[in-house]
Amino acid sequence: MQKLLLSEKISSLWEGRQKYKHTTGWFGFGIGLLEILGLLASLALIFAMVIKKTGIGVALLAGSIVLGLLSLKPPGFAEVAAQAVLDRKTFELTAAVALIALLGAIYRVTGLLEELSRGLRRALPSDKLVVELIPAIFGLLPVLGGALMSAPVVDDVGDDLGLNSEEKTFLNLWFRHVVFFIYPVGTTLLLASYLAGIEVKPLILVQLPVFITSILAGHAIWLIIEVEESKKDVESPFSKRELGKAIFPILLVASFGVIRRWLIIVGVLLSIAFLAIVRGLELET
Incomplete structure (x- = not known):
């Protein structure tokens, strides 16, 4: 009986941890692993393009596209991009x-x-x-x-x-x-x-x-x-x-x-x- 209760507690704690990770990210700041990889990939791309003497504007644009595609699903990225382009600000x-x-x-x-x-x-x-x-x-x-x-x-x-x-x-x-x-x-x-x-x-x-x-x-x-x-x-x-x-x-x-x-x-x-x-x-x- 005690083993069953202990097993249920462990299972409950694990499910809670998974829900917490899903809502708050891997590090508790709402940042998931995919977002972190997207950020690192975009920074690496920007540095590589700048080293190759690519225009800084082009490098930043390419990096932002990579970050958006890896951090958001394509439909979400398109929606965010459209909102940003059409925004009055x-x-x-x-x-x-x-x-x-x-x-x-x-x-x-x-x-x-x-x-x-x-x-x-x-x-x-x-x-x-x-x-x-x-x-x-x-x-x-x-x-x-x-x-x-x-x-x-x-x-x-x-x-x-x-x-x-x-x-x-x-x-x-x-x-x-x-x-x-x-x-x-x-x-x-x-x-x-x-x-x-x-x-x-x-x-x-x-x-x-x-x-x-x-x-x-x-x-x-x-x-x-x-x-x-x-x-x-x-x-x-x-x-x-x-x-x-x-x-x-x-x-x-x-x-x-x-x-x-x-x-x-x-x-x-x-x-x-x-x-x-x-x-x-x-x-x-």
């Missing part, structure tokens, strides 16, 4: 990222990047501030490879301060990327906002302590690095108009993005219109 995000890239291209082609760099060097009283703010301001620009664009300025000013190549590289990368924690037009923060289903402002407030800590950490390193403080003489005078024209579109887009993320589209369109009007007036004169 997808159109908003695509339009915002495309317009932000267009604004970055306009900055690059029209020479506004150089004007912004010159204006900041003339306006700031210290070369140390230039090294901190130039990468940060360029981090606000929606331009691919922005760190490479700010590098010549940091390299030039760094030589005046007696910095070595490692110190200049660190400062350029550090101060450029810390702004991504709170910048509402940054594609990473924008994507996180859409995926989480919340506005950008709450994300900024949550990450504000991280941003402040990163700024203080970077500035603390400045206190350790020995520099030869010397303000390089600038031939032409500081122009508030030149600097304002270059930085106003960035501030405009950021302001709209803090209010509502979909207003980023409106902000970018207004910024492009502003630059077109300003350039048109300059050509006429």
